[in-house]
Amino acid sequence: MSRFRKKDNKGDQTLSTASLPxxxxxxxxxxxxxxxxxxxxxxxxxxxxxxxxxxxLENKALVSYVYIGEPFNSDKYGTEPRIQLNDxxxxxxxxxxxxxxxxxxxxxxxxxxxxxxxxxxxxxxxxTVTDVKQQLRKSQQLKIVYATMPKDQ
Amino acid sequence: xxxxxxxxxxxxxxxxxxxxxxxxxxxxxxxxxxxxxARLLPPPPEExxxxxxxxxxxxxxxxxxxxxxxxxxVEGQLLDITELKDKAKEFIANKQRLExxxxxxxxxxxxxxxxxxxLSSNESAGDELKKWQKRxxxxxxxxxxxxxxxxxxxxxxxxxxxxxxxxxxxELALAYxxxxxxxxxxxxxxxxxxxxxxxxKDADAEKKYEAIKVVYPQRISEAEPKxxxxx
Numbered sequence: 001m002s003r004f005r006k007k008d009n010k011g012d013q014t015l016s017t018a019s020l021p022x023x024x025x026x027x028x029x030x031x032x033x034x035x036x037x038x039x040x041x042x043x044x045x046x047x048x049x050x051x052x053x054x055x056x057l058e059n060k061a062l063v064s065y066v067y068i069g070e071p072f073n074s075d076k077y078g079t080e081p082r083i084q085l086n087d088x089x090x091x092x093x094x095x096x097x098x099x100x101x102x103x104x105x106x107x108x109x110x111x112x113x114x115x116x117x118x119x120x121x122x123x124x125x126x127x128t129v130t131d132v133k134q135q136l137r138k139s140q141q142l143k144i145v146y147a148t149m150p151k152d153q
Numbered sequence: 154x155x156x157x158x159x160x161x162x163x164x165x166x167x168x169x170x171x172x173x174x175x176x177x178x179x180x181x182x183x184x185x186x187x188x189x190x191a192r193l194l195p196p197p198p199e200e201x202x203x204x205x206x207x208x209x210x211x212x213x214x215x216x217x218x219x220x221x222x223x224x225x226x227v228e229g230q231l232l233d234i235t236e237l238k239d240k241a242k243e244f245i246a247n248k249q250r251l252e253x254x255x256x257x258x259x260x261x262x263x264x265x266x267x268x269x270x271x272l273s274s275n276e277s278a279g280d281e282l283k284k285w286q287k288r289x290x291x292x293x294x295x296x297x298x299x300x301x302x303x304x305x306x307x308x309x310x311x312x313x314x315x316x317x318x319x320x321x322x323x324e325l326a327l328a329y330x331x332x333x334x335x336x337x338x339x340x341x342x343x344x345x346x347x348x349x350x351x352x353x354k355d356a357d358a359e360k361k362y363e364a365i366k367v368v369y370p371q372r373i374s375e376a377e378p379k380x381x382x383x384x
Contacts (some may be wrong), residue, residue, distance in 0.1 A: 017168065024168055024171040031178035031179060031182055032178055034182065049319040052323055053190065055189065056188055057187035057189060060187070122314065122315055122316035123314065124315045125314060126313040129315055137197040142194040142195075142196060143191070144191075145187075145190065146190040148189050148190060
């Protein structure tokens with residue numbers, strides 16, 4: 001008798017963790033699906049301005065990003081605002097090839113929906129931004145978004 | 154021997170592995186969604202083609218100048234940015250029908266119908282025809298209304314800060330938004346944003362939404378950048 005009782009007690013003590021992997025996997029899949037990897041390593045300081053009357057960018061696959069700001073490594077690159085495309089510093093002349101390359105990777109039906117998001121630091125002067133805008137116009141990339149932070153009332 | 158159960162693989166470490174992956178994705182995920190002011194740039198000016206200036210009367214243009222010292226000159230007067238929105242609203246709507254503010258057009262169903270009839274015989278007036286068809290459908294929803302010939306012209310210096318530029322863009326967009334809101338509340342008793350949401354599902358709401366956009370079209374034009382070396 002005592003032998004049986006012993007066995008019963010042992011069974012009660014362990015909590016079944018068999019479903020734990022399932023729960024964790026569920027969470028894992030959720031994050032795997034929703035996650036958006038940071039597209040680029042930022043090489044410029046970026047403090048976006050705030051605005052109230054803003055829209056949300058819908059289809060991120062159709063958005064190309066242009067970053068403008070002061071370089072992080074100011075000893076090496078100076079404090080003048082620099083343009084960053086993909087993972088590298090670029091000059092104003094690189095904008096058109098960049099936009100056109102991006103466009104060529106997309107389906108032709110989606111060309112009219114392509115958007116360029118300008119992520120510009122708030123201390124940058126408009127001269128640089130205007131130059132970029134002129135380049136975008138020349139490459140017929142007319143849909144743009146000035147990236148901003150939402151502002152509370 | 155034969156009765157021994159099949160050997161099982163210990164799945165205890167499965168949870169650990171999954172946790173590790175989970176934590177990796179938790180850390181790398183960026184939940185920040187992109188927000189911004191969406192704008193449409195004008196197409197590039199065609200070279201070798203003489204630009205025939207579209208004649209716009211001075212009273213129809215609301216000139217906003219931003220200089221390198223981040224000061225605003227609005228209609229020839231120095232203005233603080235906090236006052237820009239109200240000034241722009243006053244200009245766009247011209248509710249007092251002042252001579253100095255933009256010209257107004259009174260629109261109703263009969264007038265639009267008349268214009269459409271006159272234009273439909275003329276084949277080169279495609280854009281004009283489209284404009285009046287939009288106005289007609291707006292008149293069907295709103296009844297009589299007035300449209301002002303407003304245009305906001307925004308010019309900035311190369312030395313203007315981006316922060317100020319965005320604020321000006323934002324304030325001007327807010328001015329339009331508030332006017333549209335007032336009209337939506339007045340005519341239909343709903344908020345303009347609400348109307349925009351409804352417009353996706355409901356054809357009637359969509360008509361109302363489009364009508365308000367006809368009355369207050371957002372017209373912010375940016376001057377061609379000039380090479381002025383002053384900063």
